[in-house]
Amino acid sequence: MLTAIVTTVYNERVNLPIWVRHYSSHCPGATLFVIDHGSNDGSTRGLGGVNVLPLPRRPWDGRARSDFAADLQHALLRFFDFVIYTDCDEMLVADPRKHASLAAFLEAVDSDVVSPTGLNVQHIIALEAPIDLNAPILGQRRYVRFASGMCKPSISRVPLLWMPGFHWCDQLSEHRTDLFQFHLRRMDVNLSLERLRTTREMAWSEQALLAGGESWRQADEERVRVEFEIPAELARTHGLVPFEFENEMKRRFDSLRLQDGFYKGEHFRGLITEVPETFFGLI
Numbered sequence: 386m387l388t389a390i391v392t393t394v395y396n397e398r399v400n401l402p403i404w405v406r407h408y409s410s411h412c413p414g415a416t417l418f419v420i421d422h423g424s425n426d427g428s429t430r431g432l433g434g435v436n437v438l439p440l441p442r443r444p445w446d447g448r449a450r451s452d453f454a455a456d457l458q459h460a461l462l463r464f465f466d467f468v469i470y471t472d473c474d475e476m477l478v479a480d481p482r483k484h485a486s487l488a489a490f491l492e493a494v495d496s497d498v499v500s501p502t503g504l505n506v507q508h509i510i511a512l513e514a515p516i517d518l519n520a521p522i523l524g525q526r527r528y529v530r531f532a533s534g535m536c537k538p539s540i541s542r543v544p545l546l547w548m549p550g551f552h553w554c555d556q557l558s559e560h561r562t563d564l565f566q567f568h569l570r571r572m573d574v575n576l577s578l579e580r581l582r583t584t585r586e587m588a589w590s591e592q593a594l595l596a597g598g599e600s601w602r603q604a605d606e607e608r609v610r611v612e613f614e615i616p617a618e619l620a621r622t623h624g625l626v627p628f629e630f631e632n633e634m635k636r637r638f639d640s641l642r643l644q645d646g647f648y649k650g651e652h653f654r655g656l657i658t659e660v661p662e663t664f665f666g667l668i
Contacts (some may be wrong), residue, residue: 386492388415389465393450393459395442396583399518399576402567404473404617405435407668411478411487419473420453446590447549447598454551459544469540471549474570477501477539477559480563480609482661490564497543500637501566502623502630503535506658507616508573511540516573523667524665526572530616531630531655533637535568536560546646548586549596557641560634565667571612578605620657628658 390408394401401419416436421429423442440453458468471477473571480489507528509517516525537551538558546555571577585599603611633655640650 386467386488387465388412388467388469388488389417389418389461390469390471391420391454392471393419393420393422393454393548393631394424394473395422395430395445395587396424396428397473398426398428399580401428401432402473403431403518403522403569403668404471404476407476408469408487409434411667412435412469412592414489414490414598415469417490418457418461420457422450430527441523444586444588444593445584445588446593447596448592449475449590451547451549451551455544455546455608462544467494467540467542470547470564471537472551475535475537476540476567476569478513478567478664478667480565481663481667483563484581491540497541498538498545498556499540499556499564500536500538500558500560501540501564502560503532503537503566503568504529504534505568505570505654506531506572508571508613509617509657510574510613514526515575520536521666522569522668523567523660526664527659528625528657529567529587529660530619530657532568533632533640533651533653535566536634536637537566539566548647548649552652552653553647555647557648560638562567562631562634569668571616574609574613577608577612578601581605581608616657623656626656626658628661 388576421437421439426432430438454470460467479487484490506526507530509528535550643646
């Protein structure tokens with residue numbers, strides 16, 4: 386099974402090493418491609434065995450990013466059985482209770498397009514210390530929250546077109562509850578604010594500004610309130626729910642409608658749940 390795994394980066398000193406380490410471990414033998422949109426912090430140098438595709442730095446544009454990734458995916462499918470596209474803070478993990486690895490999961494897949502169960506890794510500040518990047522993430526971070534937008538059509542063996550953000554595509558995908566996408570943006574409040582300063586200060590195209598993306602340019606206080614204080618309050622008031630997502634995945638799939646050439650659905654989030662110990666150390 387020949388697999389290509391692709392991401393796009395700009396000055397990702399924290400997430401890119403995690404991404405490379407994760408996919409090299411979970412899918413050994415896969416070919417990794419990093420589209421480098423003008424990084425100048427040295428984070429894309431010395432990646433050892435990773436194919437870095439340098440692009441000139443231009444104002445950020447989500448449509449240009451998704452279209453370029455689609456063009457690359459179409460070309461790679463001439464040589465690879467699967468192409469996986471994730472942002473570099475998105476880690477795919479096959480359920481260790483059912484699969485030996487992500488590579489083993491791919492060997493068993495017979496669908497053309499696969500969407501994982503999307504989970505935001507959630508730093509609960511009152512309960513968890515700052516993250517240690519030299520140690521595994523899961524275990525240090527024990528709490529996650531289902532997010533339908535993170536159930537991205539990430540794995541494919543047919544050409545796709547994605548909407549900006551990669552949340553929706555032009556093909557119906559199989560929604561899997563034995564494959565998880567752990568999204569690390571909220572794994573640590575201090576690192577989240579550090580990344581926010583980068584995205585807030587970078588140049589944005591006029592089209593990107595019109596399309597939204599306010600959460601990438603919000604004030605520090607708003608980021609802390611929305612992405613850390615509100616989830617912590619949710620955990621206090623509602624408690625923890627079981628690590629089961631069949632109903633949420635069915636709701637997401639059932640909400641899909643073909644609109645302007647893309648299968649788009651409902652954006653919604655779940656309550657806070659605790660990660661089973663069998664997942665500790667897998668990221």
